Amino acid sequence: MTVGNETFVPVLLGSDMNAYGMARSFHEEYGIKSLVLGRASLTATSNSKILEIREIPNLNEQDVFLPAVLKIADEFKGRKLLLLACGDDYAKLIIHNKEKLSEYFSVPYIDQTLMERVILKENFYNICEQYNFAYPKTALCTYDTKDTFELDFSYPIIIKASNSVAYWNCSFPGKKKVFVAHDEAEKVAIIDAIYGSTYKDNLTIQEFIPGDDSYMRVLNAYVGKDGKVKLMSLGNPILEEHSPEGIGSYAAIINTFDEALLDKVRLFLEDIGYTGFANFDMKYDERDGEYKLFEINLRNGRSSYYVSASGHNLMKYVTEDHIYNKELPLTYAKDEHLWLIIPKGVLFKYAGNEALKQKAKKLIAEGKSTNSLFYDKDFNLIRWFKLTLNSLNYYRKYKKYFNNKGLS
Numbered sequence: 001m002t003v004g005n006e007t008f009v010p011v012l013l014g015s016d017m018n019a020y021g022m023a024r025s026f027h028e029e030y031g032i033k034s035l036v037l038g039r040a041s042l043t044a045t046s047n048s049k050i051l052e053i054r055e056i057p058n059l060n061e062q063d064v065f066l067p068a069v070l071k072i073a074d075e076f077k078g079r080k081l082l083l084l085a086c087g088d089d090y091a092k093l094i095i096h097n098k099e100k101l102s103e104y105f106s107v108p109y110i111d112q113t114l115m116e117r118v119i120l121k122e123n124f125y126n127i128c129e130q131y132n133f134a135y136p137k138t139a140l141c142t143y144d145t146k147d148t149f150e151l152d153f154s155y156p157i158i159i160k161a162s163n164s165v166a167y168w169n170c171s172f173p174g175k176k177k178v179f180v181a182h183d184e185a186e187k188v189a190i191i192d193a194i195y196g197s198t199y200k201d202n203l204t205i206q207e208f209i210p211g212d213d214s215y216m217r218v219l220n221a222y223v224g225k226d227g228k229v230k231l232m233s234l235g236n237p238i239l240e241e242h243s244p245e246g247i248g249s250y251a252a253i254i255n256t257f258d259e260a261l262l263d264k265v266r267l268f269l270e271d272i273g274y275t276g277f278a279n280f281d282m283k284y285d286e287r288d289g290e291y292k293l294f295e296i297n298l299r300n301g302r303s304s305y306y307v308s309a310s311g312h313n314l315m316k317y318v319t320e321d322h323i324y325n326k327e328l329p330l331t332y333a334k335d336e337h338l339w340l341i342i343p344k345g346v347l348f349k350y351a352g353n354e355a356l357k358q359k360a361k362k363l364i365a366e367g368k369s370t371n372s373l374f375y376d377k378d379f380n381l382i383r384w385f386k387l388t389l390n391s392l393n394y395y396r397k398y399k400k401y402f403n404n405k406g407l408s
């Protein structure tokens with residue numbers, strides 16, 4: 001099977017689980033193969049018949065990125081090219097180079113001015129205030145202020161890097177994607193460990209919102225090129241990953257529905273002139289009944305295949321809008337479906353919300369559950385064997401790391 005079809009080619013930047021979910025969505029809807037560009041071939045996208053992967057070292061660096069992507073444009077000249085990011089670094093690179101890329105690709109992303117308004121922390125919280133979104137109490141720690149800055153909220157606290165790209169490239173003992181500190185001594189140890197590495201950018205310090213993983217919510221939206229929201233889907237995570245590199249990433253989600261919340265986010269996106277995919281992470285705070293907004297990502301989320309699995313194919317929306325120029329009505333997804341990337345045994349052992357566990361068992365019994373990596377139309381023994389080993393490894397990971405979000 002050749003890449004794309006006679007009309008268009010999906011070009012996906014990144015080779016992780018999100019890339020595979022996106023390629024699967026394109027294959028399910030259009031029967032086509034996606035072109036995946038990544039720095040390395042990962043298990044999620046290896047040995048697959050529904051995508052062609054090309055490894056390009058240092059693709060996330062500007063001087064490599066633009067020539068490599070423009071080379072693809074030349075190779076597939078004559079066909080429409082849909083350029084999509086699977087991670088934050090690639091989304092930022094697309095936006096930074098949008099003017100040049102738009103000569104050759106359909107680029108469903110906002111411009112740099114709006115990007116800086118939305119994702120820079122100091123601007124993000126101003127937007128929260130302006131549009132009445134609740135958010136966690138937050139402080140900024142810099143390398144220069146690490147020994148003197150003070151918190152105006154109590155422990156426990158969350159500590160995470162403000163620059164995810166720079167943080168990804170640093171290394172130190174006990175490194176985690178996100179840390180939880182329960183007291184002053186633990187806070188100091190974590191900050192010293194981070195700044196003892198090559199990472200010297202800012203750290204975001206936030207109050208810890210009480211509640212287990214099931215208090216989280218994830219919202220994926222697609223906004224058309226006309227500036228109107230076309231699809232919104234709210235997910236209720238049952239369990240997150242707990243390994244050092246995976247903390248904060250969702251491992252199992254059930255679709256849920258909250259019309260007031262969706263209306264609020266829809267009006268916000270349309271008012272600021274947003275277009276393309278948007279992904280929101282938030283947590284329900286039972287102390288005041290508010291959803292506390294953590295961040296807005298400028299692309300569909302890593303776990304966004306949960307939307308397609310429930311019957312609302314995310315990649316169909318961007319394709320119908322940008323490639324086929326079709327009118328799309330507003331849809332709020334309501335159909336419940338269980339999406340997971342972990343074995344069911346892990347889910348039912350470690351998830352704490354009994355009501356959601358019972359709902360998950362019911363959905364499984366009804367055939368309404370999907371592991372996005374195991375696709376029956378993309379089966380081969382090598383892929384199945386590697387994915388199965390990877391899946392079984394979650395038993396070891398959860399046993400070792402569950403609820404360990406400190407430095408040790």
